[in-house]
Amino acid sequence: MNTFTYCKSLHPTNAIDSYNAAISERPSNGTISSGSRKKRSVGDHTKFWTPGRTLKILVFQYDEHTFEIVKKGALKWLPYISLKFEFLEMDEQDIYSSEEFLGDIRVNFQPSFASGGGSSIGTDALTGCPHDASMQLGTNFSSPHYEGMVIHEFGHALGLNHEHQHPDANIPWDREKTYLYYQNVMGFTKQEVDFNVLPLERVPGRTYTPYDRQSVMHYNVRNELTIGDWQQTASMQISEGDIAMMKKAYP
Ligand SMILES: [Zn+2]
Known part of the structure; x- marks a missing residue:
């Protein structure tokens, strides 16, 4: 395990x-990427x-x-x-x-x-x-x-950022169990779970590559914390998706 x-x-x-x-x-x-009309706010x-x-x-x-x-x-x-x-x-x-x-x-x-x-x-x-x-x-x-x-x-x-928080990840988190697990086992506050575990909103102008379950930035996701049958073992190595992301960020 x-x-x-x-x-x-x-x-x-x-x-x-x-x-x-x-x-x-x-x-x-x-800078906001061209085509976006939404005004960028602090934190984006x-x-x-x-x-x-x-x-x-x-x-x-x-x-x-x-x-x-x-x-x-x-x-x-x-x-x-x-x-x-x-x-x-x-x-x-x-x-x-x-x-x-x-x-x-x-x-x-x-x-x-x-x-x-x-x-x-x-x-x-x-x-x-x-x-x-x-x-x-x-x-x-x-x-x-x-x-x-x-x-x-x-x-x-x-x-x-964390890959499991990618806006396209669609991980079927059981939120109640997830908050409890991270609080009891990892000592995370509710805010820390929101900030480190649960999905983040898509921000216009932010750099994205397609969601990649093999990313080294992906948490281990336990089956009992998701609804239905969904789990992911954390990767210990840089993935092809991670490489694509870095090449975009640091051309
Ligand atoms: Zn991390």
Whole structure:
């Protein structure tokens, strides 16, 4: 059975900061695609990084092992995007004495996350406090699902949302059971279930590729949480659909 089932994407604390960070990084994050007449509102923007740029990835609690894990997961995406990665090892003293975002993506380790994790979506990493991690990874390094989880979190860090929340996913969730399960087993609040699990509305101008059940951004969906016979095992690898999405986001 697949036990990697959850990851909380970290909610931006401030919608205006999220919008401003996205636009100053890449103005097209705020552009409505041609043909749409609907006015875009705050929160509708995409959060992709500027193509061609080098993303600084800072690893807190650095040791050779954690560094290799982060590097290995992140590098899986590299062939499909027009970004470069620079991995930084830095003294915590230096991190806390700086007022700047020393890492665009800042990775920390949290034993309570076990073989799960959490990450900000794309440029949301540049909001809030520069000393805070933008990605948290559990410390059950020996889990067979660990690497898949790291790849999933880096998908978020590169601006991807959850695939099971795709507006065309049509997963027949039993909402009542779903809220209860995530609350009792994962400790999610109702709002966190809405934000991480249940479908999101289609937003005009946002980048979409067809719904892909094999996406590494798809949760494990348990049969008992759906109405009728519907389940999906979470993939631990980047899918063809994920590649298509990244090529669109980072041409
Ligand atoms: Zn996730």
